[in-house]
Amino acid sequence: MSDQFREVTNVSWFGRIKRAVGGVLVGMLLVVAMVVVLFWNEGRAVTTARSLAEGAGAVVSVPVDKIDAVNEGELVHTTGPLTSSEGVGDPDFAIEAKGVRLVRNVEMFQWVENSKSETNTKLGGGEETITTYSYAKEWQDRPIASAEFKQPANHQNPSMELGSRSFQISEGKLGAFTLDEPMLDRIGDTDPLTITPSQLAGITAAYSGTERVSIIDGRIFIGANPTSPAIGDYRIGYQLVPLGEISVIGRQTGDRFSPYQTVAGDELLMVDTGRVPAEKMFAEAVSVNTIVTWLVRAGCLLLLALGFGLLLAPLGVLADVIPFVGSIVRMGTGLIAFVLALLLGSATIAVAWFWYRPLLAIGIAVAGVLVALLLTRLGRRKVAAAPPQAGATA
Template sequence: MDRFTETTSVSWGGRLKQSLIGMLIGIVLIIACPFGLFWNEGRAVTTAKSLDEGAGAVVSVDAGRVDRANEGRLIHLAGNTDVSDTVADTGFAVTAKALRLYRRVEMYQWKESTESSTRTKLGGGEETVTTYSYEKAWSNESINSADFKEPNGHRNPRMDISGQDFVAKQARLGGFALSRDVLDQLGNWEPLSVPENRLGAMRSAYRGSKPISLTQDGIYLGNSPDEPVIGDYRITWVVVAPGELSVIAKQVGNSFAEYQTAAGDGLLMTAEGIKTADDMFAAARTENTILTWILRGVGLVLLFVGFMLVGGPLAVFADVIPFIGSIVRLGQGLLAFSAALLLGGGTIAVAWFAYRPLLTVAVLAGVAVVIGLFIYAGRRKPAIV
């Protein structure tokens, strides 16, 4: 592994200038995050209402027969999928009787890693020691070596072959044709083995100049899989095979489309296996809850970062004496954490009242009752025996 170490220094004045820029970014975060948190609560309510609306309107139908009376309605069906043709990756003459076929591509490239350590010096300056490490690795994304700190000797060629998704044109679920929107949601991938007798066809289809050889998982583009060089490729294929599938969507002819709810969201859901409509809506509600909490957490973290950036100049001032700067940063962190919780929690509470007024009043009433019971119990005098 190649290594390159660089030591940089920033004066106290330079750090102060950086912290002032950071303060402006922090102000933007503090202003923007409450709007994001408020939006998230609205999104969660809209999705919940849409799911409730869909659960009340959905009709379970027989997958084997298309009933024209259900045209435009939200339907649920489950059964076995089938394909009448093959899906193909013509670039390598790979075919499969599957719902989806995906080409996975990795190229052998240089990869840069960095490790940094920073210390604050007396007087407020800062010294950073950064070590850049270079190693050869397989990557499914193109790594731009022009961005390396030391590109000489670590140059990557352009990645000319990329991953690609192919879907069956004639896939069915009983009497219904599976639309592209439905197929794009399927992701129960299985590896596809490449038979040895296909190697000749693959060499004819491949337009590049690299030698092709079979591997246990797929093919190798390069001279030797055991001794890879920069620019070699490993390519494998995975498929979504026909099997049991459940769908909730709007019936359009003998196919599916997104069902637009009055609440605001469009509904088009799939699930591997035979699932009831109730099971699919329950899973969707769980996903909505999880996403809501994840976005709440992201919003609170960004608020914390914003408050820390706003207080950055004060910490830099204190770093004239590094020990004092550490104490200031500790206090700043506690204040930023508290401020993020207050502003973020307050925003969520206001959004709850705006989007769920009846539920909010019910929760507050319940809390008031509990507090009242505790007060009442505390004032009762114990009986004298």
């Protein structure tokens, strides 16, 4: 049987109008939601910036090998080697290592459905869509529901019995300080852990299944033929978060660290790999806050444009009675949606600035007015100083 399947669907002009009108409600909800998110994002950015500035001014760097009761409840920074008497391991395959966390990544060879659609508008406003479904065998780290394929016959995937997991130490030591699981969870830099052929015997003994186990390219392969995998075969790789130098900023609570509540509103608890000064950790956090703020702004503006596009979509559908006219109308509504998104998004950000940062916003507004007045006055002086043109003689 072919690994491609074509499906042709037709929607009448009235059906498209009904669908577009339904999209208007979605567009309205999307516009309102993005305005709310934009406003919230400005407040979040201000709160985080103020909290980081407050923390940077209050933090105290302390030695890692001694706990001073004077700093109890204060925001402290320390750096040093992370150690642990525990190891991490995957009992399902007898994999053991020294580190903070062992991450098992499981992939299964499965059928995957891909689709490609081509839509044409017909005279009279109707729409024809030709969708081509194709099927390929790929390694996937999540189960693919083959029963939902358009053509499930001969493309069936078995259930995924093995899954990705992580194994973490319960406690670590940073000099005289103790790091519990919430702190260890924040350490995320991983290195690949290569599985060697010498481990095969132990892996095979620990594995509860009956399939053949091999070591290929530093990973575990479960299946009959590693060079020609079959549907349902597995390959398993590992990554390790190693022990090593780390830096911590948090509230000193006994011999542990907890979130430090700032007056500005945010809680501060930071972990970084390597020996990182407090100033650099705060500078990096400020940069992350700026990046997140702009990413949210950009995402909201795009979704605002999409929302306005849905609001204006019925116009394009109505004009599709003559296809080329509909295309022209959609170009116009797309441009209008983009402009409306910029205007509403900018206005929302401006209002949020006046709400969350009134002094700064007023200062910028006053500066803008002064610049405008100055440019206007300079323009008038240039006009007044310009030599009069010679008049025409009778």
